[in-house]
Amino acid sequence: MILERIFRRLFPGPLGEEIRDEMEREFSRIGLARGRGIAWIWYAAHLLDPGTWILAVKLRKRWRGEPDEEADVVDGERGFDGWTGDVRYALRGLRRNPAFTAVALLTLALGIGANAAMFGIVNGILLRPLPYPDAHELVLLFHSNARSGERLGRVSYEDLEDWRARTRSLASVAAFAPVSTILTGQGDPVELEMTYVTSEFFDILGARPELGRPLLEDDHRLERRNAVVSHAFWRTHLGGDPGVIGRSILLRGDPYTVVGVMPATLRYPTPETAVWVPRSLVEPNMFSNGPPTRGDRYLQGFGRLAPAADPAEAQQELTALSRELAATYPDSNEDWNAAAVVPLHESIVGGVDRALVVVLSAVGFILLIGCVNLANLLLARGSARTREMAVRAALGAGRKRIVRQLLTESLVLALLGGILGLVFSYAAMDGILALSADTLPRVEDVRVDGRVIGFGLALAAATSVLFGLVPALRMARTDPQRDLRGGRGTTGSEGQGVRSALVVVEVALAVLLVIGTGLMARSFLALRSVDPGFEAEGVLTVAMQLNLAGVSDSDMPTFLVQRREEILSGVRVLPGVEAAGMINVFPLRQDGAFQLEYTPAGPEAASDERSVHADTRYVDPGYLHTMRIPLLRGEPLPAELTAGAPVPVLMSESAARRLWPEGDPVGKRIDVPWGESVVVGVVGDVRQIGLAEAPPPAVYFPQRIAPRLLATLVVRTAGDPMALAAPIRALIRDIDPNQPIRSTMPLTDVMAESIAQERFFTLLFAAFGGLALVLAAVGIYGVLAYSVRQRTQEIGVRIALGARAADVLRMVAGAGLRLVGVGVIIGTGAALLFSRVLATQLYGIAPTDPFSYALAIGFLGGVALLAIYIPARRATRVPPMTALRPE
Amino acid sequence: MSLGDLQHMAMLAVARLEGEAYGAAVRDELLRVAGRKVTVPTAYVTLVRLEEQGLVRSSEAPGAGGRPRRVFRLTPEGWNALEQARAEISSMWEGVVRP
Numbered sequence: 001m002i003l004e005r006i007f008r009r010l011f012p013g014p015l016g017e018e019i020r021d022e023m024e025r026e027f028s029r030i031g032l033a034r035g036r037g038i039a040w041i042w043y044a045a046h047l048l049d050p051g052t053w054i055l056a057v058k059l060r061k062r063w064r065g066e067p068d069e070e071a072d073v074v075d076g077e078r079g080f081d082g083w084t085g086d087v088r089y090a091l092r093g094l095r096r097n098p099a100f101t102a103v104a105l106l107t108l109a110l111g112i113g114a115n116a117a118m119f120g121i122v123n124g125i126l127l128r129p130l131p132y133p134d135a136h137e138l139v140l141l142f143h144s145n146a147r148s149g150e151r152l153g154r155v156s157y158e159d160l161e162d163w164r165a166r167t168r169s170l171a172s173v174a175a176f177a178p179v180s181t182i183l184t185g186q187g188d189p190v191e192l193e194m195t196y197v198t199s200e201f202f203d204i205l206g207a208r209p210e211l212g213r214p215l216l217e218d219d220h221r222l223e224r225r226n227a228v229v230s231h232a233f234w235r236t237h238l239g240g241d242p243g244v245i246g247r248s249i250l251l252r253g254d255p256y257t258v259v260g261v262m263p264a265t266l267r268y269p270t271p272e273t274a275v276w277v278p279r280s281l282v283e284p285n286m287f288s289n290g291p292p293t294r295g296d297r298y299l300q301g302f303g304r305l306a307p308a309a310d311p312a313e314a315q316q317e318l319t320a321l322s323r324e325l326a327a328t329y330p331d332s333n334e335d336w337n338a339a340a341v342v343p344l345h346e347s348i349v350g351g352v353d354r355a356l357v358v359v360l361s362a363v364g365f366i367l368l369i370g371c372v373n374l375a376n377l378l379l380a381r382g383s384a385r386t387r388e389m390a391v392r393a394a395l396g397a398g399r400k401r402i403v404r405q406l407l408t409e410s411l412v413l414a415l416l417g418g419i420l421g422l423v424f425s426y427a428a429m430d431g432i433l434a435l436s437a438d439t440l441p442r443v444e445d446v447r448v449d450g451r452v453i454g455f456g457l458a459l460a461a462a463t464s465v466l467f468g469l470v471p472a473l474r475m476a477r478t479d480p481q482r483d484l485r486g487g488r489g490t491t492g493s494e495g496q497g498v499r500s501a502l503v504v505v506e507v508a509l510a511v512l513l514v515i516g517t518g519l520m521a522r523s524f525l526a527l528r529s530v531d532p533g534f535e536a537e538g539v540l541t542v543a544m545q546l547n548l549a550g551v552s553d554s555d556m557p558t559f560l561v562q563r564r565e566e567i568l569s570g571v572r573v574l575p576g577v578e579a580a581g582m583i584n585v586f587p588l589r590q591d592g593a594f595q596l597e598y599t600p601a602g603p604e605a606a607s608d609e610r611s612v613h614a615d616t617r618y619v620d621p622g623y624l625h626t627m628r629i630p631l632l633r634g635e636p637l638p639a640e641l642t643a644g645a646p647v648p649v650l651m652s653e654s655a656a657r658r659l660w661p662e663g664d665p666v667g668k669r670i671d672v673p674w675g676e677s678v679v680v681g682v683v684g685d686v687r688q689i690g691l692a693e694a695p696p697p698a699v700y701f702p703q704r705i706a707p708r709l710l711a712t713l714v715v716r717t718a719g720d721p722m723a724l725a726a727p728i729r730a731l732i733r734d735i736d737p738n739q740p741i742r743s744t745m746p747l748t749d750v751m752a753e754s755i756a757q758e759r760f761f762t763l764l765f766a767a768f769g770g771l772a773l774v775l776a777a778v779g780i781y782g783v784l785a786y787s788v789r790q791r792t793q794e795i796g797v798r799i800a801l802g803a804r805a806a807d808v809l810r811m812v813a814g815a816g817l818r819l820v821g822v823g824v825i826i827g828t829g830a831a832l833l834f835s836r837v838l839a840t841q842l843y844g845i846a847p848t849d850p851f852s853y854a855l856a857i858g859f860l861g862g863v864a865l866l867a868i869y870i871p872a873r874r875a876t877r878v879p880p881m882t883a884l885r886p887e
Numbered sequence: 888m889s890l891g892d893l894q895h896m897a898m899l900a901v902a903r904l905e906g907e908a909y910g911a912a913v914r915d916e917l918l919r920v921a922g923r924k925v926t927v928p929t930a931y932v933t934l935v936r937l938e939e940q941g942l943v944r945s946s947e948a949p950g951a952g953g954r955p956r957r958v959f960r961l962t963p964e965g966w967n968a969l970e971q972a973r974a975e976i977s978s979m980w981e982g983v984v985r986p
Binding site: 014015017018019021022023025026046049051052054055058062084 | 909910911914926927928929931932935947950954955956957
């Protein structure tokens, strides 16, 4: 048994054997009397007995014949039960001072708990390796376009194959393309996330199916409609059937055969990915208007580094290869002459790593502020214990011994607080994750595990030193002669000096946090008030992927056009509807977005080098009007298209200006994949990627030209947009009972969703900033109130000698304000130094924004004034009689 | 030399056991007479330290089942220390009446 082996090593030699025998005898006795379970617990608990370890050291030294330095009893050491005695004494002390203990435990629990919770989140998201073997070797591959400035662009299949054939820094190369599909034939139609993958995809991830097999080379080569499904999909939609291999499922009306089920740990490319199918099945008209060619960049490159290669090397190599390809295939690859290689971990968590670390630091500051408060509390309590310390010293306890006793008390307090804090951190972690509302990646990897518990306990131990050392050193500095006679001890002016210094430190920390909060809040407000380019109020959005079940490939375009018309004409006559329109890719949501390059066409453009890389959208004519996107020049898109005439398009202002910096773009022609189009109008820019990103150039085509599967219906109404939700759903159900609807929400909610992550971090910061403020205020109040208490006699004398209330107020408040003032200056200086760290999280304001600073300082000043005023006021009420009372 | 509380009790237990003061017996005596419960390692560490301070001396003696055990005895210094401790306590107790 492990325990027996441990004790055999701890207690060697003949004496050790005797001790073990004695323990075994005791074990048997307890086993008989109270059961073997209790006996084992008793046995294991010896590992927590300090005596065991001291004995082990002694026996080892004896066994090896080494000298034992500990074999002298100095400093009044009371033998070995000193340590357990200290712990018992500490617990007794805590029981005797319930108010102090409650405040201390609460402060510690909150501080350590918040830190443990944030560490748990950082650990799960940033520190824990991805659940794939050698995950650090996994990288994403991108093609970069020098001209358009796109660095992280998708890759075409042909380019990828060339990279794969010629690369030496990548051991294997694959690609994937996430799309959505509709599952039918099993109750209500359900929209699912599906991914097209190339043959090495599962190998690179090291993913082995729990049932069946992965996709094989033949599946890709022969374009078999075989599918591998996720564990979650298998459980919820296939009933967890162990005989599922060979079963057929209908995706967009096409039958696929299930050949494998992946384990629950495979959550790539997204946790919601339900089905993986061969890339060769990619339908040509999904991504452009013909079969995919070298110029169709729709794949996400994915690879595993070769041993001893690093991402920078791979990037250099792929960039060189890209340049060669650009020279060999100028038509499709001109300007695509660079590549980017990004580690997979970074691509998943890169957006939040900095913000999380900043929040973790903020929470650390809060704990520091709490420690300062505790230290002050202990110092104040210390003066009540001067007698006790003096007695101990008189009985022979040296300074080291007393410090050890006091530090043990702090450690006990901190560990108890730490355990409470860990319990609290479970709830805190859940609360923070709930607040994050799905904006954080890898939340499924966040939990309270051994590392978090270890962190919490280590933090508790460190905290005990932080708040306990200074008071312990001060209290141990005792002069028994003086203190036993009732001298001043730590209540003298030097004690006050330490306390004041601590208050300055905590005010500085609080200022730092509150300024950070102010900056984040202003930044968020600036973000919220960004003009998106359309009017969001009063618009309902209904997102869906049109259901093609039973429609042949050749009928698809006509069907899609008709289906859209059906829905729009039905919606337009519903009561309350002012306007309605449709678009394939909705602003602020990027699923399905793609860009094409446009150049001027026509005879005069022959020598024109200009081009623009623009977002390509397909709209029905009512869309821009419904969204109130301003038409700056020309005409809106016509309702009908003239056969034989060039297709009319609308360009956004930035796109038009890129191609024609001077002159009127209306009437000019551009090259498009199927020929030429004519610009009939220029519209305002719209924020497509996010409110913080500048609006990209955009080109709007009539959706009849290339009807897409994705459709977002927008409906403007005078009243509450959600009131239209039910009638619209009913209408769509009437048209096609199998049409799933992805989401129905007001446009204002879509906008809010797009800044949900910023909102989360701002709220988190605000919560912590508020906590810091409260703790600092409590600290300021505590120190001032204590000082007033100590100076009661002096104040009484002053009042007796004629000082007015205002003078006393000024004296006490003045002292407090001086402390706060110094703290504010130091804190502001620190904020100016460290604000650069926040710069990446801020939108629209500089990290040294004076208004935010002034606001934060003003706020803290107000709270501090209140904390100062109360004890100052109390000081003015000291009756002069106290001057005459003996101490 | 001033004695710790547990050291004092352990030495008294050794004195009481008169040559039968094995580690286990000292533990049992502490429990039986003074109601004082100590863990096995604690008892042995106390005895080992007393030996290091020269207050007790140990020797090997045959034990049950043929395995040798260590027996502890007080040294003259140990007896002196015990008597001094007793004298100190007695003097402090003089004239002390519980109110």
